[in-house]
Amino acid sequence: MSALARPRRSALYLPASNARAIEKARELACDVVILDLEDAVAPEQKEEARAQAVAAVKAGGFGPREVVIRANGLDTPWGAEDLAAAAQAGPDAVLVPKVSSAEDLAACAGAAGSLRIWAMIETCQAMLRLDALAGASRAHRTDVWVIGTNDLAKEMRCPLTPERTPLLPALSFAVMAARAHGLSILDGVYNEIADAEGLAAQCAQALAFGFDGKTLIHPSQIEAANRAFTPEPGAVAWARTIVSAFEAPQNAHRGVLKVEGRMVERLHLAEARRLIAVADAIAAHEGGG
Incomplete structure (x- = not known):
């Protein structure tokens, strides 16, 4: 981690x-x-x-x-x-x-x-x-x-x-x-x-x-x-949506996407991944993992 x-x-x-x-x-x-x-x-x-x-x-x-x-x-x-x-x-x-x-x-x-x-x-x-x-x-x-x-x-x-x-x-x-x-x-x-x-x-x-x-x-x-x-569930869900969108093969080289009606830049991808990692680590911590 x-x-x-x-x-x-x-x-x-x-x-x-x-x-x-x-x-x-x-x-x-x-x-x-x-x-x-x-x-x-x-x-x-x-x-x-x-x-x-x-x-x-x-x-x-x-x-x-x-x-x-x-x-x-x-x-x-x-x-x-x-x-x-x-x-x-x-x-x-x-x-x-x-x-x-x-x-x-x-x-x-x-x-x-x-x-x-x-x-x-x-x-x-x-x-x-x-x-x-x-x-x-x-x-x-x-x-x-x-x-x-x-x-x-x-x-x-x-x-x-x-x-x-x-x-x-x-x-x-x-x-x-x-x-x-x-x-x-x-x-x-x-x-x-x-x-x-x-x-x-x-x-x-x-x-x-x-x-x-x-x-x-x-x-x-x-x-x-x-x-x-603790990251709010809605923020974590949105972060996962951003990651999924950029990981789609057709978006591999795109810098800007329209996701669910919102403009998202690739610069948001790193923060989305960090937020997901924090949320997953908190869940493991609180679950005794």
């Missing part, structure tokens, strides 16, 4: 210091489990959390969910050991915080062995270097960007409202840069756990911007994210 077709509708952060939460995560409906060694773990618990994350990855049992370890930064006392431990444990990827330059990516990739890298895009410097960062991402085993809206808003000194008005240009340009270089990209978290309506609205906003999914801070948020980022 290609990185862009893999469902990442819901990526749940869990403090790796909480063994009970990790155990429950094996049964949750999220697409991604992020075992967090950074923000959710107090300094005195860092080493214990690292050991528990490594043990959880080695024990497995997460089914079709991707398992990612979020490390501390290399500029902290724990970052280098986090990356070395993650490389030894072998999760699907390691998520590295505050990536602001190509040099940051290179350093993390060098310390993480052969692991795939996910990068937190959450600083003002990163936002001013998006195209260069996206290009460097492909060169340093980085398939996925995760927007860190909390850190970005803090650095900008702007309010993080549900509408996220001050951040909208940054979100839009981050998606553009990711798409220009073939990366997946996940939206930041919604902090108000009890505000289901606000979460649904922000998921809809993220989908409209083109994000692949949303990072979450509580299991109660999974259903809303999955619902928002």
Whole structure:
């Protein structure tokens, strides 16, 4: 399955210091489990959390969910050991915080062995270097960007409202840069756990911007994210119609078709195939496949 077709509708952060939460995560409906060694773990618990994350990855049992370890930064006392431990444990990827330059990516990739890298895009410097960062991402085993809206808003000194008005240009340009270089990209978290309506609205906003999914801070948020980022049946049916039309022998070399009264260009074919692949992967995931 290609990185862009893999469902990442819901990526749940869990403090790796909480063994009970990790155990429950094996049964949750999220697409991604992020075992967090950074923000959710107090300094005195860092080493214990690292050991528990490594043990959880080695024990497995997460089914079709991707398992990612979020490390501390290399500029902290724990970052280098986090990356070395993650490389030894072998999760699907390691998520590295505050990536602001190509040099940051290179350093993390060098310390993480052969692991795939996910990068937190959450600083003002990163936002001013998006195209260069996206290009460097492909060169340093980085398939996925995760927007860190909390850190970005803090650095900008702007309010993080549900509408996220001050951040909208940054979100839009981050998606553009990711798409220009073939990366997946996940939206930041919604902090108000009890505000289901606000979460649904922000998921809809993220989908409209083109994000692949949303990072979450509580299991109660999974259903809303999955619902928002699951392709609608009608859209999937139309995608299959487009693919079938272009695969007909008489249309093999045509760039534009009239399908059910609508003009469809060949440029729509790749997106139709991607949408079908995502829908099929979600169906397999939810069916236990």
